[in-house]
Amino acid sequence: MKRTIRELVNLKGKVVLLRVDFNVPLDEGGKILDATRIKNELPTIRYLISKGAKVVILSHLGRPDGYDVRKSLWPISIYLSRVLPCSVSFSSTVLGEETRERIKMLKDGNVLLLENVRFYKQEEECDMKFAREIASMGDIFVNDAFGTAHRKHATTYGLGRLMPNAIGFLMEKELNNLNKILEEPKRPFVVVLGGAKVETKIKILERFVEKADTILIGGAMAYTFLKALGRDVGLSKVQDDYLEVAQNILEKAKELGKKILLPIDHVCLKGRDPHPVEVTTLKGDLVGYDIGSRTIRYFARELDKAGEIFWNGPLGMYENANFRIGTRSIAEIIAESKAHKSAGGGDTIAMINLFNLGKKFDYLSTGGGATLEYLEEGSLPAIEVIQEKIY
Ligand code: ADP
Ligand code: 3PG
């Protein structure tokens, strides 16, 4: 087991660099559309401030290419200042004078949120010079960014290598809950996979076919698989670089006797016509945005038999009410299932909360790609670098 913040002593007056995953959905005006990831982080922050630490929070938001005001963490500092019982300040940079000055001014038990670490290209390159500069500003590193722990980045993996460290309460809770599924999934184990981050998730799926009994694929993910089978997918979102990987996964599943189900009908748009249509075959200028009604019934038959269900990724573009029915129907079926059921992912949780079904799940994880990779590998790079607990 990794060392947790409970084992850290003499935190009073120490500068704790706390890496979190505040990658939450925001609207155009910076309004937080789903605060689950932030709410789940509050116990760690409250604990650290109660011990008199100076808490400097680092996070990414989205995948910006350099500075982008729409990906600023400023709205999140406003949220934090409303819910925390201490002063919360914000620095518009990560490195440089402003941040150093603000840390110097930070009183014990107060919080400073730094700007999006991904505004610096060194973050994703895991540039150790960048990491060292950040490390020099603090005394201890606490990693609570479970949702980003599969990324070997400067403020996840890099800081873990450079500083005395521990995991926070969210990371601890995630690992405890996911270990139960990892060690003894109930059978049949049905994994539902959708969403749009094909490049991250498909590679994990390649190994996941061994763990799961049945995999139901929807969302944008499905079109790469359908194209790999030689089907016409019209103008739907496809990751052409991964067609071969998709083919391998389908073949491996066949060899192992595992089931992979793909959509058999679709809700789509045709050209510029704003009215959605349901079709069994995509072709020409049709773009698939949701699974159709036959697919819902097809997937439901597998979900009814499941002992364990894990879900990551909306099955359609759920943000638009025209393309929400497939995801909503599957969410309701899973919610009513007798299986042990969990789900994970920033958008997945936002979607489940939108349908008010959160309480029906046994566990909701803040990680999407991270959760899938953890369930597959049993470890993640940014967790591996954290010190073991000493008993
Ligand atoms: P999570 O955050 O839960 O891990 P992802 O980030 O991988 O999930 O994917 C969520 C996104 O996938 C949503 O914004 C949704 O609109 C998008 N999506 C789902 N289905 C489709 C589709 N058919 N075409 C385009 N985007 C889709
Ligand atoms: C997520 O939302 O899955 C995490 O915050 C990681 O984001 P990333 O896929 O852009 O690294």
Ligand code: MG
């Ligand atoms: Mg997402």
